[in-house]
Amino acid sequence: MALRHWRKDIRDIGLRPLADEINWSYSHLAKWERGEQQPHADAIKTLDAKLNAGGYLVALHAAVSELDQLRRGTLDEEPLDEDGYMERRELMRNAAAFAAAGAVAPVLTTLTDAWRMSSPDRSLPGASVTQAMIDDWENAADVHVRRAYFDPPATVLAAVAVDYTDMAPHLSRTQPAAIQRDLAHAAARHTAVIAGKWFDLGNSREAHRWWAKTRELSEQSSDPLLASWLRSCEVGYRQQDPQEDLVNVLSTAQEARRLAGDRSNVALVSALSAEAQALATMGRSDEAITALLRTEEVFTRLPAQITADRDWLRRGTYLDRSLIYTLAGDSRRAAEAQSAARNLYPATHRSAIVIQLHGAALQARTDPEQGADEALRIVGALPTGRRDTRVIRAAHIVLDVAPENAHLLPAARELRALTAA
Incomplete structure (x- = not known):
């Protein structure tokens, strides 16, 4: 998707x-854009230069390649010399340049290195990381989650890859129990963003x-609420995929509810919300x-x-109301939720x-042409990079709720x- 965006x-x-x-052959390039094949590094360098992407495509390719190697457990962990390490880190950090407005990224990199060097070493005996590093990764996870609501997915993925690639080698090493739990906690929050x-x-x-x-990482953190x-x-995410086994998705939501316990807490609210969404998507409106x-x-x-x-x-409860009452056909309650959420x-x-698209779905129940036109207008106003799977799925709800005979309009x-x- 990033390659198509630049082209x-x-x-x-x-x-x-x-x-x-x-x-390069047209068929290979088309498969690369569709994600059916991975281009090799030389091809990415050529494309980056031809599209004048300023190293973004090279950095994103490097980030994704390292993430894949980390997932497979095949990342070469042989120690690099200083030049090799700095080249690798510079390449990875450049992946965040797009999200950090380009000109700010080199300054951010320099300041991050200076912060690391000036922080006192508070690592426990046998640990390869300090508590300050883990705290920094937790803070980074907060930033990635916030930006995920505004930035294109490829931009967020590139940025989170920098931090996760930095912490991943430490996950495979033996750490003191407390450090291992805290490290897994921070890492789990990053991998959730990557998955999303x-x-x-x-x-x-x-x-x-x-x-x-x-x-796996959340279990290692020994934090059931996380x-x-x-x-x-x-x-x-998964309840929006039409290819998903929704029974399995609902089971995951119920597992989240069990882990949250019976006392009122943030995790229990989120788990019940997820269960409500899954049930609504399954058509079990009541x-x-x-x-x-x-x-x-x-x-x-x-x-x-x-x-x-x-x-x-x-805010999330209004989004839930908008989705559930829109799918249930309760126009009054859905419209009230959408009005409050705006x-x-x-x-x-x-x-x-997404809430705007729910509004278009309400229109489609009584005026399918107007509802579909409104959905097209909403999606068409978005930059291509922001027309992600969840936005497109919300647009598809317009078709799901429209009368059967409206599909030929x-x-x-x-x-x-x-x-x-």
């Missing part, structure tokens, strides 16, 4: 002319592999509404000292875009073609 949206070059210019971005890029196979890694929350995140009401009840009973997560949980999300936030046919692509 089509930024440089406006046709696929066949580009293939001719770089002397692969899903957004349309690669469900890689997403499933990284969700499995997330579950394990619950990350499983809820997994459900939030059960979904019951789970939604239970979610809202638990939210109101959260301890007063929980403040940091309360706002985003409250004041809670920035206009460019993904959830704000021109706007509906155009929307079907868009969501299929």
Whole structure:
């Protein structure tokens, strides 16, 4: 998707002319764009130069390649000399340049290195990392999660790859028990973002592999609330995939609820929310509404000292209401939720875009042509890089709820073609 973005949206070059210019076959280039084959490094360097991508494609390819080697356990862990190490780190960090506005990235890299060198070594005997490094990775996870709502998936994936590749070698080493738990905690939050971005890029196979890694790491963290929350995140993605086994997805949501326990907490709210979404997607509207009401009840009973997560949980309940009542055909409650949510999300936030598409679905129930036109307008206004799987799936809800005889309308046919692509 990143390659197509640079070729089509930024440089406006046709696929066949580009293939001719770089002397590679058209079929290979098409497969690379679709993610069916991985281009080798020389080809990426040629494409980066031809598209004037400033090293972004090279850095992204390096990041993804290292992530794949880490997942397979085949990353070469032989020690590099100083020049080799610095070259590798510079390459990996350049992958975050797109997200860090390019000019800021070199300064950020220099300051990060200086921070590491100036921090006192507080590592425990036998540990290969310091607590300060783990805290920094936890903070980085917060940043990646926040940016995931606004930035294109490829940009987020490139940025998170830098941090995860930095911490991954330490995961395979023997650490003191406390350090191992804290390291796994930070790593699990990163792998969850990686899994989500692969899903957004349309690669469900890689997403499933990284969700499995997330579950493994969350268990190593010995934090059941983290394990619950990350499983809820997994459900939030997977329930939108039409190829998914929704019974299995619902089972994962119920596992998240079990891990969260019975007392009111953030993880339990997220788990009940995930269960409600899965039930709604399965067409079990009455059960979904019951789970939604239970979610809202638990939210109101959260301890007063929980403040940091309360706002985003409250916003999430309106998103749940919008989805569940839209699918259930309760136009009044769905419209109320969408109206309230518009004041809670920035206009460019993904959830704000999804809620707009829910509004288009409400229109499609009574005026399919108008609803499909509105969905096309919403998606068409987005940069190509932000038309990710979740946005496209939300647009497809318009077709799901429209009357059967509406599917031959021109706007509906155009929307079907868009969501299929």
